[in-house]
Amino acid sequence: MQTIEELLRAHPFFDDFDPATVALLAGCATSVRFAPGEVIFREAEPADAFYVLQSGRVALQVHHPAGGALVTSTVEHDEVLGWSWLVPPYRWTADAVAVAETNAVRFAAGCLRGTCADDPAVGYVFLRKIAQVLAHRLASANRRLLDLYGGGDRP
Amino acid sequence: MTAATARETVGTDPMVPRLFRVVHTRRDTRDTHTLVLEPTDGVPLPFRPGQFTMLHSFGVGEVPISISGDPAHPEVLEHTIRNVGAVTASLVAAQPGTILGVRGPFGTGWEVGDGKGGDVVFVAGGIGLAPLRPAILEVIAQRSRYGRVVLLYGSRTPEDLLYADDLRAWARDGGVRVETTVDNGPPGWTGRVGFVTDLVPRAGFNPVTAFAHICGPEVMMRAVATALRDRGVSGTRLRLSMERNMKCGIGLCGHCQLRELFVCVDGPVFDHDRIGPLLSKWEL
Numbered sequence: 001m002q003t004i005e006e007l008l009r010a011h012p013f014f015d016d017f018d019p020a021t022v023a024l025l026a027g028c029a030t031s032v033r034f035a036p037g038e039v040i041f042r043e044a045e046p047a048d049a050f051y052v053l054q055s056g057r058v059a060l061q062v063h064h065p066a067g068g069a070l071v072t073s074t075v076e077h078d079e080v081l082g083w084s085w086l087v088p089p090y091r092w093t094a095d096a097v098a099v100a101e102t103n104a105v106r107f108a109a110g111c112l113r114g115t116c117a118d119d120p121a122v123g124y125v126f127l128r129k130i131a132q133v134l135a136h137r138l139a140s141a142n143r144r145l146l147d148l149y150g151g152g153d154r155p
Numbered sequence: 156m157t158a159a160t161a162r163e164t165v166g167t168d169p170m171v172p173r174l175f176r177v178v179h180t181r182r183d184t185r186d187t188h189t190l191v192l193e194p195t196d197g198v199p200l201p202f203r204p205g206q207f208t209m210l211h212s213f214g215v216g217e218v219p220i221s222i223s224g225d226p227a228h229p230e231v232l233e234h235t236i237r238n239v240g241a242v243t244a245s246l247v248a249a250q251p252g253t254i255l256g257v258r259g260p261f262g263t264g265w266e267v268g269d270g271k272g273g274d275v276v277f278v279a280g281g282i283g284l285a286p287l288r289p290a291i292l293e294v295i296a297q298r299s300r301y302g303r304v305v306l307l308y309g310s311r312t313p314e315d316l317l318y319a320d321d322l323r324a325w326a327r328d329g330g331v332r333v334e335t336t337v338d339n340g341p342p343g344w345t346g347r348v349g350f351v352t353d354l355v356p357r358a359g360f361n362p363v364t365a366f367a368h369i370c371g372p373e374v375m376m377r378a379v380a381t382a383l384r385d386r387g388v389s390g391t392r393l394r395l396s397m398e399r400n401m402k403c404g405i406g407l408c409g410h411c412q413l414r415e416l417f418v419c420v421d422g423p424v425f426d427h428d429r430i431g432p433l434l435s436k437w438e439l
């Protein structure tokens with residue numbers, strides 16, 4: 001069985017971190033597993049964690065005023081889940097629900113924030129990586145907003 | 156000119172449609188139907204994957220539509236048509252027995268065979284899977300001659316994914332890694348939600364040996380081409396299919412002109428090296 005440190009080193013999110021930093025960060029982390037349908041976090045609740053996905057799939061959902069939940073994006077292995085722990089007011093902006101059996105490494109947000117504050121160099125790399133993830137998600141969302149394939153209102 | 160040669164000339168005049176009978180129709184999605192046609196004279200219509208015909212609904216009009224059938228079966232002609240206006244509405248409403256006019260096949264093909272020995276990446280958005288289907292079938296028919304074969308396919312919603320049975324069969328029996336994603340997912344959807352470019356980093360292909368074939372709206376093709384080039388796929392190994400309004404389909408009228416190119420004869424399938432600079436300028 002791989003240690004958390006090994007799991008993190010094998011994950012693309014940690015490509016830019018040196019081994020000593022990964023070892024330090026591993027101290028904030030535990031291994032977790034979610035069953036299909038399990039809620040990982042809910043919109044507006046305190047953002048107390050950051051997840052690095054090893055396998056499975058998580059759906060990010062927002063509630064539709066007409067009822068029901070709309071899946072706005074999914075996150076899978078080799079990706080990360082959650083950025084709200086990094087910026088005030090530290091609240092989730094969507095629901096996250098596992099849609100397949102999902103294995104992940106969970107970081108305690110307080111511990112991560114403390115590590116980033118204590119070592120601004122680590123904080124900078126973290127911010128840059130999260131900004132990259134956010135930029136990618138924003139571009140993906142913008143392109144989907146264009147409704148390129150069109151025709152939603154056609155019979 | 157004898158009567159026989161005159162008939163022959165008429166038969167091969169690219170401006171004169173041949174008559175085809177609709178033998179089968181299938182509703183693929185709420186706005187997209189596939190028509191299976193057979194020539195009334197029984198003469199097959201061989202084509203290269205990526206080519207299109209000018210499809211004529213008598214009394215309504217004529218539009219360019221890519222051939223979506225199997226190149227190994229030129230005795231039937233398949234077209235997958237999305238209803239966006241007058242002519243396409245009339246085509247998707249055609250019933251078995253309806254006679255349609257067909258000119259062509261016209262234009263350049265994907266020429267997937269150029270990629271033998273290497274990996275092949277197909278990237279489709281929406282109705283863009285239709286023009287790629289013959290190329291995918293060609294690769295599957297000679298599967299052992301290619302390396303990894305990947306299909307990345309994005310659509311608006313799960314209900315808009317075309318050829319659901321094919322997608323399953325290609326993944327199960329065709330040796331194709333099929334990855335789909337939708338722009339947004341309804342409640343309970345457990346598949347992937349995201350733009351088709353999100354699939355590129357996890358596609359698993361060798362960018363040096365791979366040939367990539369992209370078809371979809373221009374904004375999507377530009378984004379995918381950029382993502383693939385960033386991964387190291389060269390512009391000469393990256394092909395995409397362009398759409399422009401067409402009238403003659405044979406390089407005479409200029410309707411389809413894109414700078415110095417006529418999409419109907421120089422395309423619709425182009426190398427990214429050639430079309431990339433025009434894509435970015437003419438896209439929006």
Ligand SMILES: Cc1cc2nc3c(=O)[nH]c(=O)nc-3n(C[C@H](O)[C@H](O)[C@H](O)COP(=O)(O)OP(=O)(O)OC[C@H]3O[C@@H](n4cnc5c(N)ncnc54)[C@H](O)[C@@H]3O)c2cc1C
Pocket residue numbers: 207216218219220221222235236237238239240241242243244282285286397398399400401423
């Ligand atoms: C080489 C080529 C291959 C094609 N292959 C297919 C195919 O396999 N299946 C298919 O369904 N369609 C295909 N098309 C597009 C198809 O030709 C058009 O949708 C059709 O000409 C529209 O005619 P219409 O009379 O139904 O609609 P129109 O009344 O002419 O147009 C209705 C609306 O659709 C828009 N529109 C028209 N043409 C296009 C277009 N090319 N792309 C996007 N929007 C358009 C118009 O701006 C207008 O808003 C292809 C086009 C080309 C050039």
Ligand code: FES
Pocket residue numbers: 400401402403404405406407408409410411412417418419420
């Ligand atoms: S459609 Fe007439 S020149 Fe291309």
